[in-house]
Amino acid sequence: MTSISNPKVAVHSWENLQTKIRGDLKKNSKNPPLSQLNQLMILSNFATLRIKGTPRIQASLEIAHLWRENTGNRFARRVQDLA
Secondary structure (H helix, E strand, C coil): CCCCCCCCCCCCCHHHHHHHHHHHHHHCCCCCCHHHHHHHHHHHHHHHHHHCCCCHHHHHHHHHHHHCCCCCHHHHHHHHHHC
């Protein structure tokens, strides 16, 4: 029998993620692609809410409400996928 090995995933704290995102934003602040800038801002906002103790789904919905006029569950799920 062949065993399938799962790739090891490093889990870091939200504080570490937020520090890395802020560094990436500063490093790429001159000419970043707009889509990448938006992703980093969304992740930074998500990390901030998680650090404050906001549950994942509620944090995703709050970000979806901020970034989209029509609050949608699909966008909220995409935010969770990014994180």
